[in-house]
Amino acid sequence: MLTLSGAPLLARFLLATSLLACGFANAGRPLTVDDANTDDAGSGHVEGWYARQPGRANTWTVAPAYAPIDGLELGALATRDRTAASTSQSLQAKWRITPSRENGCNSAAVLGVSQTRGQSGTTPFLNGLLTCSSTWGATHMNLGAQRAPGGPGVGSWGLAHEREWGQVTMHAEAFGQRLAKPTFQMGVRTNLARQLQVDATLGRINRETLFSVGLKQSF
Template sequence: MQPTSSIAAPIILTLALVSSSLCLAGRPLAVDDANVNEVGAGHVEAWYARQPGGVNVWTVAPAYGLTEGMEIAASWARDASNQVNTTALQAKFRLTPSQKDGCNVGAAIGASRPNDGSGNTPYINGLLSCNMDAGSLHLNLGANRPPDGPTLNTWGLAFEREFGAMTAHVEYFGQEQASPTFQLGLRTELVKNVQIDGTVGHASGDALFSLGLKFQF
């Protein structure tokens, strides 16, 4: 039987695939927002993460606005500690118009697959984002089904706010049969269309961190 941490890792990775053009969520958040890229616009995110149990993971995740209100994304993650590669594909939908002052709803559906022969893990995620003067609030409620296992509920809550050139966030997320993660993060634009970011967090008694870059086009 696959360890819980091995099952959870690819699911948590897929939560952070995509970013928005109006709402603020995106890398380095793990909690997703309810918006999508504009048609013809996209980005590539790349990051290193130290995960529970001292697992070292490198990830590359492109996303592209395919049609109005729909974004497609993919990811490739290398678990260097256990020598496992995980790929994921996702479609994300903006279900209501984005608002600068107000809330909008989205949804994402996808699947991840490690190369260890354990099969696909399909997932679905409901997304709510609310923008206000104080910042942006994001709520995720979803589920995934690991191979030969029960359906597991997932959830996440995040708040982010701009401070000049910096945007900071705090988030709390998790899934059934795994310890939740508390995380803080910061991001800023290094040069035009290039973002640098990082997080620190805590889960399962372990200290976590990540460092990443995001390229927009």
């Protein structure tokens, strides 16, 4: 298992982004833990953000998503690590298995694949999602796995809770993968306009501070 302190820049980037590839790839900003909901049929969104990742990696990400039919959302993600001069991409499909509920739980599943440019092979990932909503907010639970080229399958997990406070929605979350230390993170989002969201996160992993700022445009 690679350690962040001794790995070269590219290895640090691959380790940092492996958490995102474990089914967290296209979680709705600013969450990393995914929710079990999809956009309405015929609608979608584009998210973009800057993040400081483990190993002091400076990354820029663009992630569009679109729901062609009710309960199915197709998404893509492209991340450029300016520190290691490396680019990764992923494609995924999210299927909402049960209808969303204002008071109660619903489930979904994500299937996707990611690849880092210049590296041979692809990394498939699968993630099960559960969202439970109430007057106290929404709790999201993820459980999944990924398999890097030539390597064994690695389990992943995530737990998050978010709640609205007036015009602002805040969340706290923890996520990680087997044999690695978890990431703890908090985030906030609000709308600048009806379909334009601004958001930010602040987190910690392995004594490092992580942060991100982003925008989300719905259509």
